[in-house]
Amino acid sequence: MPQLSTRLDGFTDSVIRRMTRICIKYGGINLSQGFPDFDPPKEITDRLKKVANEGPHQYSVTWGAQNFRESLAKKQEKYMGIHINPDENIVVTCGSTEAMMTAMMSVCNPGDKVIVFSPFYENYTADTILSGAEPIYVQLKPPYFNFDKDELRRAFTQRPKALILCNPSNPTGKVFSREELEYISSLAIEFDTFVITDEVYEHIVFPPYKHTYIASLDGMAERTISCSSLSKTYSITGWRLGYVIADKKIIEQCKKVHDFLTVGAAAPLQEAAVAGLDFDDTYYEDLTKLYDRKRKLFLGGLDEIGLKYFEPQGAYYVMVDISQFGFDNDYDFAVWLIKNIGVAGVPGSSFFREDVNSYIRFHFAKKDETLKEALKRLQKLKEYI
Incomplete structure (x- = not known):
């Protein structure tokens, strides 16, 4: 067989999407891949219904x-x-x-x-x-x-x-x-x-x-x-x-x-x-308020658990320090977290060129009840701190 392209040797499949697949397998709450679990604006979905019939x-x-x-x-x-x-x-x-x-x-x-x-x-x-x-x-x-x-x-x-x-x-x-x-x-x-x-x-x-x-x-x-x-x-x-x-x-x-x-x-x-x-402008102002509220909810929960993190200034992700849990690498921790705690995050090493193995990325683009349930499960981490 001829040789396959060598340009693909420099990277793997997406670690983010891989975490989603592992999360689905074990029935965890997916705070890895950044997508909401709530509906788009009704104006858009209502228009889609009409487009389905009209083209x-x-x-x-x-x-x-x-x-x-x-x-x-x-x-x-x-x-x-x-x-x-x-x-x-x-x-x-x-x-x-x-x-x-x-x-x-x-x-x-x-x-x-x-x-x-x-x-x-x-x-x-x-x-x-x-x-x-x-x-x-x-x-x-x-x-x-x-x-x-x-x-x-x-x-x-x-x-x-x-x-x-x-x-x-x-x-x-x-x-x-x-x-x-x-x-x-x-x-x-x-x-x-x-x-x-x-x-x-x-x-x-x-x-x-x-x-x-x-x-x-x-x-x-x-x-x-x-x-x-x-x-x-x-x-x-x-x-x-x-x-x-x-x-x-x-x-x-x-x-x-x-x-x-x-x-x-x-x-x-x-x-x-x-x-x-x-x-109009109101939509984007409300969007900021929505995610700011979710940010405060999620970060408040991390504070209560005792997890250290870098406070995000924008977007809907937070990098959490996991060095206190004693894992050799963050990938193993991310898989362990899904299997034993029921919450999926992304090992931070997938984002760094440097040799960094002490972070995990969560996202908070979820319904309040989803975030609260995730935080409830993450409370179990107190036993390992």
Whole structure:
């Protein structure tokens, strides 16, 4: 038999999704893979019922249905603070996962280098390798997961083609400050580097922190490739509706990659999701309040148990310190937790380039009763502290 592709040797399957499968096997509460157990907004699901009968049921325009792109452009232009032409600056993708892959393949040539902050969402290394590029890791240091400016500048001196920026961050919940983003921007301009953003948690930022779109900073609109999705904002992770927003020249490249990668996102789901894109500011304000309340509920429970954690500034994840439990590695702890406690998390080592084995990531995008039951089960950990 001929040899299989060696580029896949650098990574495994998704540890996050693997934890979900183990959780299902043992009937645990899934706080690993970040999806809600509550319904999307009624306006969206009601529209979906009508679309089921009325259509569309065939291909939309490859880079996104016209009305979807127009509503998306109107919404994002308002929040991002940059001009967005629905015909020139948007490609609708099959989730932000495809958006990131499309962005990477549109700008990277084999042998290019890409800066990745560590810890990172596990797809980023895979995306870099699949694009034929080489990752340069820059550490985000706890407890606030800030970067060292000198270390970042040294990474830029290697002349990377792009930097990947997840803001708010998965897995840490870090929200990059405007000062940090301005420093990143200054280096991107100085070294002529693209910035590829993952901003799926753009509307889940807890006071007093604020989300700044790096594309809105001086000189960054033409070199920022903004990737996001509707998954987290509207609780429709299974709909797989994402998008890329960028300069016209970049989007022309993205259109070609997207066309041959997936052809197009689901037409009926785009039609139904327009109802969400047309929401007013109140929806996003209420979304922040909802997740802030869930954050306080869950973190309060962790406090009561006696678990140490890094308080998230945005998104809906929390990194918990498990060093006190005496396991040799966090993967074994994560599996033990599912089997013996009935709660699934993600071993933190899957997010770090560094040799880190003392964290586990939970998410709190669940009904209150689900979180309370999870905390009740986690109370058993007191016996091991």
